[in-house]
Amino acid sequence: MSRIDWLENHMTHCDTMSAWVHAQFRYEFEDQPLADWQREFTAGQTNGKWRCLIAMDQDRLLGGAALARDDLAERHDLGPWLACVYVTPEARGQGFAEQLIEGICTHAKSIGITKLYLHTHDRRDYYAKRGWIVEEQFEAWDKEQWLMTRLL
Numbered sequence: 001m002s003r004i005d006w007l008e009n010h011m012t013h014c015d016t017m018s019a020w021v022h023a024q025f026r027y028e029f030e031d032q033p034l035a036d037w038q039r040e041f042t043a044g045q046t047n048g049k050w051r052c053l054i055a056m057d058q059d060r061l062l063g064g065a066a067l068a069r070d071d072l073a074e075r076h077d078l079g080p081w082l083a084c085v086y087v088t089p090e091a092r093g094q095g096f097a098e099q100l101i102e103g104i105c106t107h108a109k110s111i112g113i114t115k116l117y118l119h120t121h122d123r124r125d126y127y128a129k130r131g132w133i134v135e136e137q138f139e140a141w142d143k144e145q146w147l148m149t150r151l152l
Helices: 011-024 034-047 096-110 124-128
Strands: 002-006 050-057 060-068 081-087 115-120 133-140 143-151
Touching (some): 011 034, 011 050, 011 060, 034 050, 050 081, 060 096, 081 096, 096 115, 115 124, 124 133, 124 143
Antiparallel strands (some): 050 060, 060 081, 115 143, 133 143
């Protein structure tokens, strides 16, 4: 039986989730060793910087998504962000990413956030189908990126 819950309630999965994010988005972490990111991500579960919602089957971690205070170093003027969206390859295609994204959006709205941001280099169409709007195109990490927003 799968379920969605906050990572802060399952901190034994924190190192795994942060390692997956670090590997998936390695181009963003070129200057940050995994151990440093794991400490930052773990602290982010309580200090509000990287609040992560996770999907699990029993106690097996399937993926997660975060509500991040700041996810684009060059754009500190923007935020908060949907960030760190990752689902394991074997769990893809089952709707977990959408559940996680909607969970983050619902939570953000419940605490008074009216607009979320994200950036992506390869999932623009996926997010556009789910109500996200392209605000601008830019280059970062030697990749074409799209800055997208969603009103809540």
